[in-house]
Amino acid sequence: MTALLTKSVLDTIRQRRSAGETLSRLAGEIGIPWQRLWSLLYSAPHAADDSVDTSPVLRKVTVDGPLVERYRPITLDAIFGQAKVVKVLRKFASQPYSTAFVFEGETGTGKTSAALALAAALGCDLDQKEFGGVQTIASGEQSADAVREAYQHMHVAPWSGSGWKVVIVNEADRLARTAEVIWLDVLESLPAKTVIVFTTNEAARLSQRFLDRCTRLTFESDAVKLRASANQFATAVWTEETGKKPHATKIQKIVESTQADGRISFRRLVQTLAVEINTENDF
Secondary structure: OHHHOOHHHHHHHHHHHHOOOOHHHHHHHHOOOHHHHHHHHHOOOOOOOOOOOOOOOOOOOOOOOOHHHHOOOOOHHHOOOOHHHHHHHHHHHHOOOOEEEEEEOOOOOOHHHHHHHHHHHOOOOHHHHHHHOEEEEOHHHOOHHHHHHHHHHHOOOOOOOOOOEEEEEOOHHHOOHHHHHHHHHHOOOOOOOEEEEEEEOOHHHOOHHHHOOOEEEEOOOEHHHHHHHHHHHHHHHHHHHHOOOOOHHHHHHHHHHOOEOOEOOHHHHHHHHHHHHHHHHOO
16 A cells, blocks of 8 residues: 555645644555554654765644744654754664663753654654653653652553653753652663653753763754754745745844854744744735
């Protein structure tokens, strides 16, 4: 059946997906597992060499809601400006094992989005959240009880998806001291098919013992290094939303206006784009 899934058919399915139709329903229509359909729609090759083009591709997740949600990357190939991080995660996803990561870097650089993209690459069902293998601990819930509850869930197989479980701990630098101590034990004996992703803006606030139990990946925010990726991303969003390609000078001014202290935040960039695009559409 997959032989009939031409590029034009897949593009149509992507549009229906963006309009809100569930992955399981679309997969059922064409008679293939939803994991296979996800791979066909979104997964970039796990490139092991530089001969394969792994340039990021803009993907519209939904047609509803604010711009920042419509273009939140939930696949590794949709992450702009973090080529080194994406390369590491692609390689890991091709041969995964139970482990923990620390995603560190400035706010708005895509740490949480990358964690979700990694979960998708491992075959978690993002639509089903915890039932699909993805659990999130918010920054205001970093208690010892939250860690114990999360650990219990790690031993339960998801109802849907590949069986992999990804726990995303946002702003881990706000962990209560007792919670960090419990994590030290948990990280020594993770259950099978379990990945923990800690995100943080201030990794220095975490103990060295804690950091030594994780693989640290730093997300780039330097404006000079990210300028080309930011311009590419902003141009793609503008073109998708307005139907016309913007002048390069306009995009450069938008990108420059969102910089702060020599840093670029993609979240701030999208928020600025939303205002500029709405103003453009008023004429």
